[in-house]
Amino acid sequence: MKNHWIEYLTGIITVKATGKGLERFLNKLLKNGMSVWNVKKHGPQAVTFQISLKNIHSLRHLVRGSGIKIEFQRRAGAPFLYKRMWKNSGFVLGLFLFLGLVLTLSNMVWGIEIKGANPATEYQIRKQLDKMDIKIGKSQFFAKELDEIQAELTNNIDAITWIGVELKGTTYHFQVVEKNEPKKKKEAGPQNLIATKKATIVTDFVESGTKRYAINEVVRKGQLLVAGKIGNEDRVKSVSAKGKVWGEVWYTTKVTVPLETTFQVFNGAEKQKIYMKLGKWSIPVWGFGKIEYKEYEEEENESNVKFFKWELPIKIVNKTYREKEIVIRGYSEKDAIEKGKEDARKDIMKRIGEDGKIKEEKILQQDIKNGKVKLNIAFTTIENIAKAQPLTQGDTE
Numbered sequence: 001m002k003n004h005w006i007e008y009l010t011g012i013i014t015v016k017a018t019g020k021g022l023e024r025f026l027n028k029l030l031k032n033g034m035s036v037w038n039v040k041k042h043g044p045q046a047v048t049f050q051i052s053l054k055n056i057h058s059l060r061h062l063v064r065g066s067g068i069k070i071e072f073q074r075r076a077g078a079p080f081l082y083k084r085m086w087k088n089s090g091f092v093l094g095l096f097l098f099l100g101l102v103l104t105l106s107n108m109v110w111g112i113e114i115k116g117a118n119p120a121t122e123y124q125i126r127k128q129l130d131k132m133d134i135k136i137g138k139s140q141f142f143a144k145e146l147d148e149i150q151a152e153l154t155n156n157i158d159a160i161t162w163i164g165v166e167l168k169g170t171t172y173h174f175q176v177v178e179k180n181e182p183k184k185k186k187e188a189g190p191q192n193l194i195a196t197k198k199a200t201i202v203t204d205f206v207e208s209g210t211k212r213y214a215i216n217e218v219v220r221k222g223q224l225l226v227a228g229k230i231g232n233e234d235r236v237k238s239v240s241a242k243g244k245v246w247g248e249v250w251y252t253t254k255v256t257v258p259l260e261t262t263f264q265v266f267n268g269a270e271k272q273k274i275y276m277k278l279g280k281w282s283i284p285v286w287g288f289g290k291i292e293y294k295e296y297e298e299e300e301n302e303s304n305v306k307f308f309k310w311e312l313p314i315k316i317v318n319k320t321y322r323e324k325e326i327v328i329r330g331y332s333e334k335d336a337i338e339k340g341k342e343d344a345r346k347d348i349m350k351r352i353g354e355d356g357k358i359k360e361e362k363i364l365q366q367d368i369k370n371g372k373v374k375l376n377i378a379f380t381t382i383e384n385i386a387k388a389q390p391l392t393q394g395d396t397e
Helices: 005-010 022-031 053-063 078-087 089-106 119-131 146-156 333-352
Strands: 012-018 037-041 046-052 069-076 111-115 160-168 171-178 191-195 199-208 224-227 229-231 236-238 242-258 260-278 281-286 296-307 310-330 357-369 372-384 386-390
Touching: 005 053, 005 078, 012 053, 022 046, 022 053, 046 053, 053 069, 111 119, 119 146, 119 160, 119 171, 146 160, 191 242, 224 242, 242 333, 242 386, 333 357, 333 372
Parallel strands: 111 171
Antiparallel strands: 012 046, 012 069, 037 046, 160 171, 191 224, 191 386, 199 242, 229 236, 242 372, 260 281, 260 310, 296 310, 357 372
16 A cells, blocks of 8 residues: 555545546546545445545546535645644643743742841842842842852951852842951960061060060070069069060062063953753753854853742753953063062062061162073061060079
């Protein structure tokens, strides 16, 4: 039997023919190149058969004057299926729109709850969340990750020590721990002040204790500066020596500055790609084509798709590609020397503390070789050289 599945694509009509001379009529159809199949006889003057939809016009032409009456009984095939689907398209479209609306609403922010914060701090948190575009009615797909939100809130709001961030369904929950007043420092026990390094004493400010040095005296590292004892020979009392002793200290540091430095920077160009991820498969949704940047940095964020309170096994992946470009920064010899001196100053300031200062600097040696400037610089600083040392049994005046 001939396979007529191809005719199914173009449409099939079941025809009932009645009258005299049915065999002659069927032969006439075949002689005119019309394909007829599934022929079934229903009595002496009735027969049913199937033909292709495209032959309907030819059939109407051949039946004229033949004395045969035809009746179309059944229609089948893709064209009629499509027609029925189109007839019900409103229902299908409405169903898809409903599911799309539910998915969209299930992945939007509909609540922000903040616990543990006073009204002033809560206002600051909500204001910061607005800047981060986390507000009622916004999509969760493009929101920052929870750890990023936590870090940004902690860094930008001084009133909080810690904040917990949790996303449950369509609601963000924030648990806040506010800063408390700093506790008073515990009173130190009996102690001396000793020198942390070799220096020449310049000035001082001693709150308690007995000085064991003179201004302009050179002291060595570990030498007793302020004794934690007061009184005379008859009556000696142990105290907590407190104060600052500033001394003149000398440093020598070496720095090297290349005349040319190559580094990468972002030039502001970026491209985004969005995928729908199901298990190991990723389906591109937005941002097609290759990344044309020669050098770039890739950042990837994943968001779970929710249906009401349930998480679906589908993720929305947002990839951002930021273009980098190579920049060559060059220094003249004069600029390189200044850069080296600046770097050396920064290093010295880290070592002498906030209340220290640089009194004098002098280049001892300068060498330019192989595209690099090498400097040997001497610094004279004024800094606090005193540190506490607890009194031990046997300490004397």
